[in-house]
Amino acid sequence: MLDINMSDVIAVLSSLVPYLVVLGVVLVAAIIITFAVNKKTVKDVSVRKLIHSESWLVVLVAATVAIALMLTGPMATLLNNATAKKYKLSDETIATANAQAQELYGEAVTMLQNNDGNLPLTGTNKLNVFGWGSTQPILGGSGSGSMSNEHPMASILSGLKQAGFETNSALTDLYTKYRAERPVLNMFQQDWTLPEVPADQYSDSLISDAKSFSDEAMVVITRFGGENADLPRDMKAEGVTYVNNSKDYEDYKQGESILQLSQTERNMLDLVTKNFDKVTLVYNGSNPLQFDFLANYPQIKSVLWCPPAGQTGFNALGDILAGKVNPSGKTSDTFLKDVRSTPTLNNIGNFPYDNVEDMSAKVSFAGSEYMSSPTFVNYVEGIYVGYKFYETAADEGAIDYDELVQYPFGYGLSYTTFDQKMGDVTYADGKVSFDVTVTNTGDVAGKDVVEAYYNPPYTDGGIEKASVNLVAFEKTKELAPGESETVSIEFDDDDMASYDSKGAKAYVLEQGDYEVSIQSDSHTVIDSATVNVPETVTYDSEDNTHDGDKTVATNQFDNAEGYVTYLSRANHFENLEEAIAAPASMSMSDETKKEFTNNDIYKPSEHDDASDEMPTTGAKNGVRLAELRGKDYDDPQWDKLLDQLTFDDMENMIAMAGYGTAAIDSIGKIKLTDLDGPAALINNFTGVSSIAFPSAVGIANTWNKDLATEFGKTLGKMAREMHVDGWYAPGMNIHRSPFSGRNFEYFSEDALLSGVMAAGEVAGARSQGVYSFIKHFALNDQETNRTAMLVTWANEQSIREIYLKPFEMAVKDGGAQAVMTAYNYIGPTYAGANPALLNTVLRDEWGFRGFTLTDYFAGFGYQNADQEIRNGGDAMLATMDVTNHVTSKSATSVKAMRTASHNILYTAVNSWQYENGEPKVAMPVWKTGMWIGVAIVAVLVIGLEFLTIQKYLKRRKQATVSIAAPAADAPAEA
Structure with missing residues (x-):
């Protein structure tokens, strides 16, 4: 979702041009009339004055009408939002939320290394904190993830202080004097500079005093990301803005990425490790850093991964260092020794088509115009995303796991140790179940995670399958030393099914032995058992659908596969080198050109159905929306309500749905x-x-379902206090690449972990009557070119098993009531107007009941309301007039508008605002002011018109008297 407030303003000003042009024409006409009607052209002064007065009264009326139309038209949404009553959080809610956020972060911090029991820091309360990032830590991300300054925020240093640590102020002063603010990295400008004090600027006395202050050192390394830009894979690439910290050397060489250390950071580590034998490294960022340097620094005893911390999270970091909280986080992504070794590296980023001049479209946005042309990205890795590739490729002998992977998915250390014992595995009635007894075998209290994986039977050249697949997980309560807890693991056997897009064109659970294991991470098996599926099950009939689907899931995205060589496990990943290479062709196929559409190509009339009948509009049935609360989506009373809507009612609600519905x-x-x-x-x-x-x-790092649900509940409570109804979140796109700028906003490289957390958040918010817009639906897994007609090529199996699964879980398990669609195309079809995605899969298969909303609507050359409402789209996230209005009034169009309105209203009436019947809402302040202004002008115009006519009559009378007077004085006729 774009965070475009200034652009909104510019665009709204642009949309005012027609009104201002009309007003200008009237004004110019009045001026012309004023000069044209003079003593020479109109000798009668009363008529001349009357024309002058009336022309300027017309200007006043025209100005009033134009302003009223501008306010109630293109400016209405912005004015509604800008003048909304400020509903603030209560002190009690603020305190509760802050405490909960801190608790959550205590389980999010992930300890990656702790040699020699370096942590917790129990021997001292003094700490040298190195690294410029210690003074400017990462709390969130840019764009929709931006942080507000309304409430106080904990920093790394304040978090340490509240935990009882005293930090070296001389180091802090050095960093704040070096640079006070982080370089600009937002929606429209990316300065990737990593401020860090060069090693030669640390004086000998500063280091000497630091060693005297404490023998413990902490180094903070940060990486920031955000919406609309991916992290640079090559810091020397064209277009990457970066300023070196020193004139004596360059921070990065050609080909080095931002997820590697800069030279200045390396120099700082050299300096710190030369002077301190016990060093704790804190990595504060969302994208997995390349930790290959750790082998060179044995002095770095401990490593903590600290994702963006939010409001109070860093207080928990202080408590972890002090030993008040035992870290229990697990990695939500795989950390590589070389981030450029990911199989996605050559197929992320900018790939413009070289033969699409005829497919370009004009974009008018924020007062400027430009031509946009289609681009593409190939999801060549298929289902082998993240750990599923590294584990499977290692099992097949295609890679050396230890050379590639630094920290596996699901990995994390604790201050204590645990023992997990797997009970007997039962497979009956389509369910796999077993108990796991977890015992704290260490000296301090802590929590552990039970991770269950499965390894399915694989036939060489058959359905693609990863050898390691997360299937279930549970987190224990806090266990005291010696204490045990028995955790129950249960999942359906169809959770182990694979999607066969070539043969059955359905989900298939193949017969054979499935190894079910509990593991400490994706790579390390604790114990395992074999589950035998006696015969193949194909989920292809109405009474045997996959995972409770309402209709059979079968191929819907064949046209999204394209001409791509997808990675295959066949013959031990024989095609690895060929599959993960950069695209061999930059040309769009003729077949794709026939299906591809954008705003310059799409004509609504060409998609009308002659058999459609015009729906009833404007009926007087007297049904109120509140009467439909809690009723089925198909209740007959909905038809009576929908019959009452006029074309304008529906069109305005659909077209202007930015930050709320009308x-x-x-x-x-x-x-x-x-x-x-x-x-x-x-x-x-x-x-x-x-x-x-x-x-x-x-x-995601918490691996704690309950915390995700509690977060959703708390957010829902805060929403109610703020009088907010819908939440543009959670985001559940996949960490396909470690370089995605928006990974902070998404959960994980794993679909199941993402889906569980998303479903928990959605269910929590829904329990408070707040609907969540799960986003971005779907395959919006990079920021580069996301609004440049980005054609995403992926095979059906990966689409269903990897990229749609979190959304599916959010709908089925979380009860999602709203969906935000993605900017990209899926194959040749824009995701926000893709009937296979929005109707067949989302609604028919999954049973979704609610409405879909575009991502921020600026047209971009391919977003248009006519196409979207006819293909499963319902509302446009627009605050200005672009291509968001429905232009066709055909029966097909009105029928689609009726369906979209039904979806929007169904979600609205089941939100918290309608809990106690029909809400009473006062007229917006700006509208009240406008009508008062209109009334004043109306009185003024009537008064001026009265005076104008009165003066005209008076002048006419005077003129008549003056003409008659000489005749009275003339001599009488003889």
Whole structure:
């Protein structure tokens, strides 16, 4: 979702041009009339004065009408948002949310290394904190993940202080004097500079005093990411803005990525490790850093991964270092020794088509115009994303695991040790179940995670399958030393099914032995058992669907596969080198060109169905929206309500759904408010925000379902206090690449972990009557070119098993009521207007009931309301007039608008605002002021018109008298 407030303003000003042009024409006409009607052209002064007065009265009336039309038209949404009453959080809610956010972060921090029991720091309360990032830590991300300054935020240093640590102020002063603020990295400008004090600027006395201050050192390394830009894979690439910290050397060489240390950071580590034998490294960021350097620094005893911390998270970091909290986080991504060794490296980023001049489209946005042309990206790795590739490729002998992987997926250390014992595995009635007894065998209390994986039978050249697949997980309560807890693991056998897009074109659970294991991470097996599936099950009939699907899941995305060589496990990944290479061709195929569409190509009339009948509109049935609360989506009363809507009612609600949906007074539908972002609700119009929680990566790192649900509940409670109805989150796109700028906003490289956390958040918010817009649906897994007609090529198996699964879980398990669609295309079809995605899969297969909303609507050359409403789209996240209005009034179009309105209203009436019947809402302040202004002008015009006519009549009378007077004085006729 774009965070475009200034652009909104510019675009709205652009949309005012037609009104201003009309007003200008009237004004020019009045001026012309004023000069043209003079003593020479009109000798009668009374007529001349009357024309002058009337022309300027027309200008006044025209100005009033134009202003009223501008206010109620293109400016209405912005004014509604900007003048909304400020509902702030109560002190009690703020305190509760801050405490909960801190607790969550205590389980999000992941200990990657702790040699010699270096942590916790029990021998001293003094700590030297090195690294410029210690003074400017990462709390969130840019764009929709931006943080608000409304509430106080804990920093790394303040978190250490509250935990009882005293930090070296001389080091802090050095960093704050070096640079006070982080370089600009936002939606429209990316300065990737990593400020860090060069080693030669640390004086001998500073280091000497630091050694005297404490023998413990902590080094903070940060990496920032955000919306609309991916992290640089090559810091020397064209277009990458970076300023070196020293004139004596360059921070990066050609081909080095931002996820590697800069030379200045290496120099700092050299300096610190030369002078301190016990060093703790804190990595504060969302994207997995390349930790290959650790082998060179034995002095670095401990490593902590600290994702963006939100409002109070860093207080928990202080408690962890002090030993008050035992870290229990597990990695949500795989950490590589070389981030460039990922199989996605050559197929992320910028790939413009070289033969699409005829497919370009004009974009008018924020007062500027440009031509946009299609681009593409190939998901060549298929289902082998993240650990599923590294584990499977290692099992097949295609890679050396130890050379590639630094820290596996699901990995994390504790201050204590645990023993896990797997009980007997039962497979009956389609369910696999077993108990795991977890015992704290160490000296301090702590929590552990039970991770269950399966390894399915694989036939060489058959359905693609990873050898390691997370299937279930549970987190223990806090266990005292010696204490045990028995955790129950249960999952359906169809959770182990694979999607066969070539043969059965359905989900298939193949017969054979499935190894079910408990593991400390994706690579390390603790214990395992074999489950035998006696015969193959194909989920291809109405009474045998996959995972409770309402209709059979079968191929829907054949046209998204394209001409791509996908990675295959066949013959021990024989095609690895060929598959993961950069695209061999940059040309769009003729077949794709025939299906591809954008705003310059799509014509609504060409898609009308002659058999469609015009729906009833504007009926007087007297049904109020509140009467439909809790009723089935297909209840007959909905038809009576929908019959009452006029074309304009539906069109306005559909077209202007930015940050909320419009009111329809005739049915009692009030204006609802929807807000960004992933970790907090931020109202960019009123300046009010909720408490910000740790990033989605941090939530995933907890591996704690209950914490995700509690976060959703708390966010829902905060939303109610802020009078917010919908939440533009959670984001559940996949960490396909470690370089995605928006990984902070998404959970993990794993679909199941992402889906469980997302479903928990959605269910928690829904329990408070708040609907969540799960996003970005779907395959929006990179920021580069995301609004440049990005054609995403992926095979059906990976689409279903990897990229759609988190959304599926959020709908089926979380009860999601709203969906935000993605900017990209899936094959040749824009995701926001893809009927296979939005109707067949989302609604028919999964049973979704609610409405879909575009990502920020600026047209971009391919977003248009006509196409979207006919293909499963319902509302446009627009605050200005671009291509978001429905232009066709055909029966097909009105029928689609009726369906979209039904979906929007169904979600609205089942939100918290309608819990106690029809809400009573006062007229917006700006609208009240406008009507008062109009009334004043109307009185003024009537008064001026009265005076004008009165003066005209007076002048006419005087003129008549003056003409008659000489005749009276003339001599009488003889």
